[in-house]
Amino acid sequence: MSTGKRLAKRSIIGTRVAALGDDGLYYSGMIQAVKTPAPFPENNNCINLTPNTRYTVRFDGGKLTREYRDAELIGPGFRGLAGVRLRAGQRVFLTYNGREVRADVLDHDHDSDELRVQVHAPAAEVPIELRKRLDEIRLLESRKSARLADVDTDFARLADMAGDRRRASATIEVPAHHMQGSRKRGPSSSCDLGYGERDDQMNECNAALVLMSLSCSPNSPRPSAWGDRSSVSPGASSSSGSSWRSGTPSPPPVSSSFSDEGIAMDYEDKPPTKKRINIVFECTWRGCGYITGSCSSIEAHIRQTHLGPKKEGESDHEEEFYYTESEVTAAAPAPTLSHRDMCRPPHEDPDYQRQLVGSYRQGLLSTMQNGSARPISIPITHSWSTSHSPKHIKFTGANSSPGSPGRRPRSDNKKCRKVYGMDQRDLWCTQCKWKKACTRFGD
DNA sequence: GTTGCCGGGTT
DNA sequence: AACCCGGCAAC
Structure with missing residues (x-):
């Protein structure tokens, strides 16, 4: 994880630098030693650097070393290429x-x-x-x-x-x-x-x-963890399955278009270009599907729920085998073929809310709750695994209940018809003209 | 009755 | 995709 840039802050030694060779060309090497000529007993940067500090650079590919002053070195923590x-x-x-x-x-x-x-x-x-x-x-x-x-x-x-x-x-x-x-x-x-x-x-x-x-690898405690993942999902209680979209329940042509205010605006308080990306950690233990918003909590969950107490001296990070890290985009969801795309926004459905509480205790939930029931669409893309197709969190029971028709409550907002009247119908937004949900004065 | 808009059809 | 409209449900 550490790059040369970081190293300079902790310890100069080991930092990769470039320094002039005899032929006037710069060569890359690594700082091998630091010599501080003047006795600075307790310099507060811990490494006793002074303007006269000399750095022993060992050049790559050989045993050649040479001393330089810091101004002669190019690299992280030293001068840049400018000049x-x-x-x-x-x-x-x-x-x-x-x-x-x-x-x-x-x-x-x-x-x-x-x-x-x-x-x-x-x-x-x-x-x-x-x-x-x-x-x-x-x-x-x-x-x-x-x-x-x-x-x-x-x-x-x-x-x-x-x-x-x-x-x-x-x-x-x-x-x-x-x-x-x-x-x-x-x-x-x-x-x-x-x-x-x-x-x-x-x-x-x-x-x-x-x-x-x-x-x-044979050492993997459950080599099929990744493979299981895809098969686990359908039965998993809180994750898997299909998705829904943030747009209106029905009009597909419009919801994906932001011309004429776009219906998606109805549910978003942000410009459509901005996406909120959350990282979601999902337990891949068979049948679990626990999802949380932080690495530490998913590891804690796996350790406590599935793996049991860690043995002394064990540091194999076994938990890492049992969760995946996913990006959750809170806007502009990927289109799906799911029929649920046509359904109402889940924030209108109490079942959905309950599901959400169950599965998204962190991060997402707060977004939902204090965001006055803004829909979050949750296509999870496994950003680093090509073997997993984009996956969507499924909220079973939501959206399909017969008691929750896919009709949005009539908004109290002005509508083009009211504002402009029938005789100025050409001023209406296209949605109103088409007898669709008004986008101009949408909520 | 009026209005909003869903669902679906047509071009 | 743009457009149109029947019909339902909220007002």
Whole structure:
């Protein structure tokens, strides 16, 4: 989890830095030792740093070490690339086509801080020449991308192995320039991020890979945990099944459209573009389906309910096998084929409320309750498992009860008819014209 | 009776 | 998707 950026705060030692070599090129290495010449007995930053502190850098790939002052080092906790002049031949790293690639500097225009670099994209036969700004390149290879840059191990491939995706994308490389201008996602979209945000996302990918491998390992206490998951659902008491949509019960054409205020606005107090993402942890123990909003509580649940007290010295994080982490989008739900899509918003249904209390004690519930019964649609997407199709929380008994017809209570709001009158019918919102629920003055 | 709007049909 | 309308239910 820790990146070089973090390391600098805790301990300088081990931090990856770049430092000038004899040939005027920067080389990456790791801080091996810190020497503080002046006796500063108790410096408050715990590591006795002074302006004269010298850092012993051990360069990668060899035993060569050398001492530098902090101003000479480039890396987390030290200076950045700004103002640095790079020579031709300098090895740099940059994000190209969504993944980190190695490149060599061809030249560096110090005025505009633009560089011409020659990229050694793993997929490309021929080196590509690019213009990059200085702030777009790095001297240090990001830890994660050591793998990314590797031809044989890219995430698109790993994902392919995990799921049933077409392998074509792994073997037939799409020319890079197609991707760059395109709004389409690349094959490994969730990992396809810029440098800054990549760490966290990458961790998800790593976590997915780790979990997948764990779930198949003989050590896994229940190797079928993942497989069970899909089969468990139908009988599970509080989760599984289908979903419903936040729009009005009936008019499908309109509810998905936000032109003319969109019916979805009836139930949302936020702009439609904003989505609230909640992380939900769901117990995958057979027949359980317990859902909670925090990692610690799901682990506590699994430990207490299913696994029993932890043995002394046991730290295998066994709980992790029995829950999944999912994103819950509270707006703009994914469309489903479920017939429940046509049903009333669940916040109108008391059964639903009860179900909700049972299953969403945290987070979501508070949203519901103090949000004056705003509908939450809960398509759960397993962001890192391609083997699980999008799953939806099912609230059994809700929506289908004959006693709760799918008609919304008539709102007290003004309606186009009232406001404009019949003679100005052309001023009505389309919904009113069509005898549908008014969207202009909707609640 | 009027109004809002669901459900479903037509273009 | 846009449009239309019968019909139901809330007012």
